[in-house]
Amino acid sequence: MAIEQDILVGVSISDKPNLHLRNTDESFSAFSCPVDDYTIDKSKPEWQHYFLCGFRGIVEHMKISSPCGMKVVLDGTIPPSSGLSSSSALVCCAALATLHANKLTLSKTELAEVCAKCERYIGTEGGGMDQSISFLAKAGTAKYIKFNPLRAVDVTLPDGAVFVIASSLVEANKAATAHFNTRVVECRLATQVMAHVKLLPWREFRTLRQLQQRLNATLPDMVALTVEWLHEGSYTKQEICKLLEVTAEELNEASMSPNTLHVQEFKLRDRAMHVYEEADRVHRFKEIAETGASTGTTLKDLGSLMIESHASCRELYECSCQALDNLVQACIGAGAYGSRLTGAGWGGCTVSLVPEANLKSFLSKVQELYYGQDLTLFAKFEAAHALFPTKPSAGAAIYTY
DSSP states (O other), X not given: XXXXXXXXXXXXXXXXXXXXXXXXXXXXXXXXXXXXXXXXXXXXXXXXXXXXXXXXXXXXXXXXXXXXXXXXXXXXXXXXXXXXXXXXXXXXXXXHHHHHHXXXXXXHHXXXXXXXXXGGGGTOOOOSHHHHHHHHOBTTBEEEEETTTTEEEEEOOOTTXXXXXXXXXXXXXXXXXXXXXXXXXXXXXXXXXXXXXXXXXXXXXXXXXXXXXXXXXXXXXXXXXXXXXXXXXXXXXXXXXXXXXXXXXXXXXXXXXXXXXTOOEEOHHHHHHHHHHHHHHHHHHHXXXXXXXXXXXXXXXXXXXXXXXHHHHHHTSOOOOHHHHHHHHHHHHTTOSEEEEESSOSSSEEXXXXXXXXXXXXXXXXXXXXXXXXXXXXXXXXXXXXXXXXXXXXXXXXXXO
């Protein structure tokens, strides 16, 4: 689902072929460049680089030979580097603004697909979930999203509970480290090793979903095959090269991303297990929600899936951190049905399913159990919008004046 917090850009067309970007938060520097001469810095990404990703994606996809100049002012209520997709929201905002400024149109589905590719300009190998919900979200409902082709189905959530976002106050910029892309590469390598075990042309496979479709297997089947075909613990790069009968250089070309070339060990079984089991949890969450029952049992079942999900993120995917684990425990201790990290991980926020009748006491208890344990943390909490309820909200829109 899309949360209520958002990013807004005010745009005016310029009579000169330049981009002028300003942020209402003065801690972010203003930026200007010609529309045809700019660099997207992968090594030290800053806020304007995400805008440039969306701009470049539309210019290239629509084959705009002379894009118009724009004067842009940005404001927003999504905390940066918080795991709430602020970077993806900015990319989507930039793409939509560029499209409209150049008097062009695309469907929401097409925009989502273009924007999923846009973040790769900055080095992030995301799967498209953030961009899809940014455009396809509807107020009052969650979305069950599937890919290849992209489509979304409404999922009505049971009454009697509210989602609460809590920030760990640990910033997590997924483009600034190799953590995120390393997990993508580990899943790719797990796919390719399992495809090789099955005597399939492994270079043709990029995702675990592709392998599942090729084998025509259920998610529980894939979990069982993962346990059978991949050993516990880490694979070395040398071991993978031997299994796939390639050199390190050939593996780099076929499977690695630029900022993961230095990685030498990969936990293939754990990563694949997490992906397949998490996909199964998503299916079960949808099925429980669709029963329409607003009983305590239904909400407890949904919460249990969230708790399982966080445990898997912590133990199998290893994308949590101590602060997030502490915050999840604080949220559960404060009365949440369930809680888990949200976003890429390694910091950022948790999302908790909370009894609506107990919301006020929940917020007070989390403040005491997590933020109140450390004076420095509490000072940051007071300065940031770190704890708030939210509800499913609408996706991107254009307002003209």
